Amino acid sequence: MGGHHKKNLRAEKAKVKLKGAKLPKGLNVTKTDFKVRKIEIREQLKESSYTEFGQRQLNLKETLSRLKHHSVKFRQDALRNVRDSLKSGNADHLIGHLNVLFQGIAAGALDMERSARQESFKTLDVLLEALQPQAVAPFFHVIATYLRCAMTHVLPAIQEDSLLMLDVLLQRVPPALLAERSASVIIGNFIDMISRARHDNERSNRTLTLNLGQGKQTTVKWRTKVLIRLQQILGTLVSSKNAKAPVARVVHFEEMRPQYYNVLCPTPKDNRDIYAILKEPKLSAEGTQLQTYLEQLLPLLQDNWLEVRPQPQQPLLSQDAAASLHVVISLMSLLWTLVAQHETEHNTKELSDWLRKNYAQKFVVNFLDKDGSRFPYQQIPLAAKKSTKDKGAVDGGELCLPQNLGIVPLTCKFFPNPNEKQAKLYGHLISYMQQCLERLNSMPPEQQLLVVASLRPLLLENATSLLNIVADPLISLLSVTIESYVGQRFTTREGVATRVLNLLCEIVERSDLYKRFGGEARFAPFLSYLPQLLLKPTVGEATLRAMATLCRQLNGVFMSALIQSSPKVISHLVKLQVTGDSEAEDKFENQKRVLNLFYYARESDKEGQLERALKQLEEQAENGRIAGYLKAVLGFN
Incomplete structure (x- = not known):
């Protein structure tokens, strides 16, 4: 060991020593006043696989594979990458991969992580916005399947977030496509989210379920949230049935005139009564399904209202009760609209007769009392710290105008031919409508439309029967309506004044009503x-x-x-x-x-x-x- 050490020392001493003068004090400083310029190679930047934030860019193949990755972070990065690509206008290169893309994005609705579910809903929203409806239609069953799985999932959190996915579809998918493909199945899942069957039989009575167990919202709020989406789904069914088919134009040939021919040709209607020929009941398959909805939904809606209905010692509604009443009345109105559309299409009255026979008395007892003493409803005044957002369309405000104005036409539908027993009830309704006409100047156009919709069954559709039991109040209501229209108190926005004009014109065209209301003397203004x-x-x-x-x-x-x-x-x-x-x-x-x-x-x-x-x-x-x-x-x- 000692010999080697001495040998190393001799080698060090033998090295050439470089000796130089030391710099004067103050000059041993690094110069930083020079300028530099970045070297940029454009081709390298174009092919770079990193973003400006240092994150690695994924190509399409990697993105599609990462949508199914076991890591939550990888799945979220892939969803963000798809969203960024769509926002930059690169949706064309995704057309050939829509099947895999919809499978991967929609599967996020069942993800165990809430953040991943929210990312999938955001990406689905951007994707549906970027694509045309005809491009989405072949793959809509994929989205609908995952939605139904989420709505029936065992985890309450996934069930709750499924409503967010449905919001995306309601906003981005045309109503006709949504109603045609899966509305009927989705309605059944909605019913399962707030109730359960008492027996194994599907059409047996159902009972309301309690809260999902999240602890963040009350049972009433949860049901209201579900019922609002159900209302939107039923609205898509109504609007899809109201859509008019294109009418074919018949062109007659003229030798000396240019001719333009349509491809469509009018289809002759077959007016034969096929049910009488085959000796089958008149209720079609669509009518049977609609009757099933009615059997399941109407008892649930009434039970939901009975849980929050105010007691005699406190007649005012809480905010949650007002919101619940608002959505319940809206749903019942939509169900009646679907019944009317079905009966008009099939030229039958069986479903509405069945509805009145089974639910008319229950409706009056639960929502009005027999003599209408519960009507109209009002809400407890909100505290001053509450924002105006809480007083809007969700609960209808302190006067509960949408709820009360919705009850009036529903009562007329359940009792189209009232007798003396309902005289006091209809007296309350007519008196309330007069009060609404006096407050027209303070109502927005949306509420004035509801006023006109409530006036129509009283003054036109049920007027013949009502003039037999409450003639004086009804004639007074007509006079106030005429004064309000001539005085231009109905707004012209949203076509409110036009609807009032059409209503008055229809009354004038019916000579029997015109005379019973007072003729020229009454209608002179x-x-x-x-x-x-x-x-x-x-x-x-x-x-x-x-x-x-x-x-x-x-x-x-x-x-x-x-x-x-x-x-x-x-x-x-x-x-x-x-x-x-x-x-x-x-x-x-x-x-x-x-x-x-x-x-x-x-x-x-x-x-x-x-x-x-x-x-x-x-x-x-x-x-x-x-x-x-x-x-x-x-x-x-």
């Missing part, structure tokens, strides 16, 4: 105001039809008002547009319909106003066609 509508830019088809009916009935009040306005009406006729069913007609044909009114009204022209208006038209060369037709109308015997 409305009839005198009616010709003023011909001075506006547009007039509705229903309004023009009602005017023609009044002229054929030789209504003196209307014809006198029409003659007084005739110079202005005739001069404005060139600018007038008729909206509604006759929009496709020639403009001159609609102008002739207005001019035909003066054929009946000319007898009321004592001052010769029509003749003066005709001379003014004849002086204007551009109105020669209208002038010629008006001259023929006035001279026709």
Whole structure:
């Protein structure tokens, strides 16, 4: 050991020593005042596999494989990568891989981690927004399958988050596609989320279940949250049935005129009663399914309301009870709409008769009491610290206007032919509607639409029976409605005023109701105001039809008002547009319909106003066609 050490020391001493002068004090400093420039190679940047945050970019193959990875972090990164790619406008290269993509994204609804489920819903939202409905349709069954699995999952957290997935579908998927593909199955799953069957039989009575066990929300809030989504699903069914099929146009051949032919041809309808031929019950398969929904849902909705219904010592509703009542009334209205659509399509009344027989009395007892003493409902005033967001459409506000206005038409549907026993009940409803008309100026358009919808069954659909038991209150309600319309207290937004006008015109067209309501004496303010509508830019088809009916009935009040306005009406006729069913007609044909009114009204022209208006038209060369037709109308015997 010692010999080697000495040998190493001698080798060190033998090395050449570099000796130099030391720098003066203060100069041994590194210079940093020089400038540098980054070297950028464009091709390398383009092919770089890292983002600006240092995260590794994944190609499409890696992304699709990571959607099924066992690691939660890998799955979330893949979902974010898909979302970023879609937001950057690169959806075209995903078209060939939609099957795998939908499988991977929709499977996130069943993920055990809440963060992964939320990422999958965000990505599904962006994907459905970027794709056309025809591209989604072949793979919609994949999404619907995972949704149903999530709604029936054993874990309450996954069940609760399944509503978020449904929100995405309701927002991004067309109602017709959602209703056609899986609405019927989803409705059954909704029923399972808030109730369970008392027996193994599927159509047996069901009982409400308690809270899911999360501890974060009450049972009432959970059921309300589920029922709101059920309301949206039923709304898609209603809107899909209301969609009108394209009408084929029949073109007649003319040798000297260019012809344009449609591909579609009108399909002849078979009006034979096939059920009578085959000796089968009239209730179709669709009607049987709808009856099943009614048997399961209506008892559940009423039980849900009975749990939160206020007691006599505290008649005001809590906020949760008001929200529950709002969604329950909306669901019952939608169910009645589906029944009406089904019966119109199949020309039957069996389902509505069955509904009234089994649930009419229960509805009155649970929601109104027998004499209507519980009606109308009001909510406990909210504390000042509550935001205005809590007073909106969820619970209807402190006056509970949507709830109360929804109860009125439902009562009319359950009792279309009321008798003396329901006189006091309908007296409460009519009195409440008059109070609503007095508060019209403070109502937004959405609530005014509900007011008009509640007036229609009282003043038109059930009016014949109601005039036998509550004639004076009903006539008073009509007078207030006419005063409100003529006084322009109904807003023109959302078509509210137009709906009131159509309602009043339909009453006028029915001669029996017109006479029983008081005839010209009662409708005088409305009839005198009616010709003023011909001075506006547009007039509705229903309004023009009602005017023609009044002229054929030789209504003196209307014809006198029409003659007084005739110079202005005739001069404005060139600018007038008729909206509604006759929009496709020639403009001159609609102008002739207005001019035909003066054929009946000319007898009321004592001052010769029509003749003066005709001379003014004849002086204007551009109105020669209208002038010629008006001259023929006035001279026709």
